[in-house]
Every structure is written in structure tokens, then in C-alpha cells.
Amino acid sequence: MEKKRVDESVQVPAPPRVDRFGFAKPEHNSPDRLVKSKSAFEYQREERRLRKWRKMIGVGGSDWKHYVRRKSHVVKRRIRKGIPDCLRGLVWQLISGSRDLLLMNPGVYEQLVIYETSASELDIIRDISRTFPSHVFYQQRHGPGQRSLYNVLKAYSVYDREVGYVQGMGFLAGLLLLYMSEEDAFWLLVALLKGAVHAPMEGLYLEGLPLVQQYMFQFDHLMREYLPKIGEHFTQEMINPSMYASQWFITVFSYSFPFHLALRIWDVFLYEGVKIVFKVGLALLKYCHDDLVKLPFEKLIHFLRNFPDDAMNPDKLLPMAYSFKVSKRLEELKQEYEKKNGKVAESQLKQKQPQPAD
Secondary structure, eight states: OHHHHHHHHOOOOOOOOBOTTSBBOOSSSOGGGGOOOOOHHHHHHHHHHHHHHHHHHOGGGTTHHHHHHHOHHHHHHHHHHOOOGGGHHHHHHHHHTHHHHHHHSTTHHHHHHHHOOOTTHHHHHHHHTTSSTTBHHHHSTTSHHHHHHHHHHHHHHHHTTTTOOOTTHHHHHHHHHTTSOHHHHHHHHHHHHHTSSSSOOGGGTSTTOHHHHHHHHHHHHHHHHHOHHHHHHHHHTTOOGGGTTHHHHHHTTTTTSOHHHHHHHHHHHHHHOTHHHHHHHHHHHHHTHHHHTTOOHHHHHHHHHSOOGGGGOHHHHHHHHHTOOOHHHHHHHHHHHHHHTTOOOHHHHSOOOOOOOO
């Protein structure tokens, strides 16, 4: 009897409730409680979709390049609908070209992690706990998630000492590590920053953030051309894109956006390039147009950093984003920006990489 009383007095903490991606869910008013279980028809539809994707990829990605060459329009359509979550890690590596980088550089990641030192190590350690703090993989101090994130960021800071480490890079690496191993995540980070397929991202993190400045110039012009009333109101309230949109580009929406939406954007981003970030940004502003043109400065800033939940539905937002045709205008604005800033257009000196059309 005495033993029973002792056992009953011990309070064992309940495991945290998490969503299907591993993020902690609020205890009350969780939208997941309202989600109905999937019907047999929905399960069958997902199974058919999964079979199509596996056929398209082949064993270990063996058929991917051949399929992309023959049926790029099919690949683009399926990616825009969303990559099946169980295949996402592999497909991201195939799209980005990072799998090829890994195969061409055996042992390099291990060398960077184990034998090299980085001037950024203390900065990385300081920022680790700020990366996806509500995700179970990263919550434990010095746990496996934080160790993996540290290793990838440290390795990159050694691999590319010019860029080193910048805080926003943690969200890129953190997202990748949820879908692949450390070494795979490292090489995908290399592919993104060095431009294995699309324009390199490293200018987002170099001193002075040169690529951020260019993107803000381009986005501001696009917004004023497509959404002139918002542009006029933002001028009156002295709002510029660097106040709200820089994080969109630096973290590709992984910093503060709902994870299910960020994943869908990343699917398209890896295949089509940075233009999807411009398109989603324009779509968000268009979706919230009537609210944005009424708000004063302080409320505008808060709104632009905390969009309403209904604007974050990928099935509503992304079709609207795809309706914006920006490729040609982005190139024109890039040249205008470079001319204005007295820069030589590197794109004219290098062979252009082919990109999917809008």
C-alpha cells in the first residue's frame, strides 16, 4: 500500500503534442483537433500520386534526369502540386544537383567537420537554439538535432570562408536536416549558395547583403507595377520592402511562415528558382490588398510580419502566385539595378543556366 502511494505521487510529464511535421502544438484551440480523418478515396488518391512520383524518380533517383528531359512540363506541374513528404528529401537533392556534388566530393564533409576549425563557431553555438525552437528535433540542448545543425553550419563556414556564417543560414540548414542526413544537407546548402542549378544565393549573406539590396529593388518595382494602390499607400506611410520582405528571401519563407506552406514554396523554389519568392510575396500582398491600403504605419508593419491564417493556405495562395509572370521583368530590373549601381552584369559574362518558364 505504501509503495502505491509513492508511485501515485510521482508526476510524469506528458510528452509534448506535435503536429505531423514535429512542431509543438498549442494545448488549446488546436486546429488539428478539427481535422477530419482522411477518407478511403483520399488515401487511394495519395497512393496513386506516390506511385507516379516513384515511377518518375526510379530506384535511388536513377530515372530522374531522363524524365525531366523528356517531360519537364509534367515534372513542373507535379512539383507545383507538392512533392510527397516521404520523397521530399530525395527529390530536393535531385532537383538541386546536390546529389552529384556529394558523389564528386567523397570524404570532404567529414574532413570539414572533424579536422577544420571555424572563426564562426561561437556565433553558430549562440544561434542554434533560435532555429525552429518549437520543433522536437531542435529543442534538446546539445541534443542530436542541435549537434547536426552545428556540424552543417560549421562545415559550410569552413568550406566557404568568404561567406562564413550568417544567422539566416540556420533556417535553411535546419529545414534541410528535417529531410536528409547531415552530409546531404551540407551539399544541398552548397548547391543553393554556389548556384549548382539556379542563381547562387551567397550574395544574400555576403558583407553588405548585396543580393538582398538587389531583390528589394526588384520587388519594390514589381509591387508598384502589379499593385499600384498598395505601392502608393506604402509610399505615404514610408514603408519599404526591407522592413518586411528581406527575411522572405534570406530564409525562403522558412523563418516565420507555417511549415506546410514553406515546404510547398521550397518544392517550387528548388526547381524554378528565386522568382517564386517574388511571386509569393506579390500574392500575399494581393490577397490582403483591402486591409493593407487602410492601415497606418505601425499596424501595417505588424500586419506584414504576421499575415492572417487564411492568407497562408497554400491551395489558395500558390495558384495566385503562379498567375504572376515575372521572369522577363526581373531580368530587366536586374540590369537596371546593376546599371544604377555601376556594376557589370555578371549574367552577360557567364553562360546562362536554362530555367523553367513562368
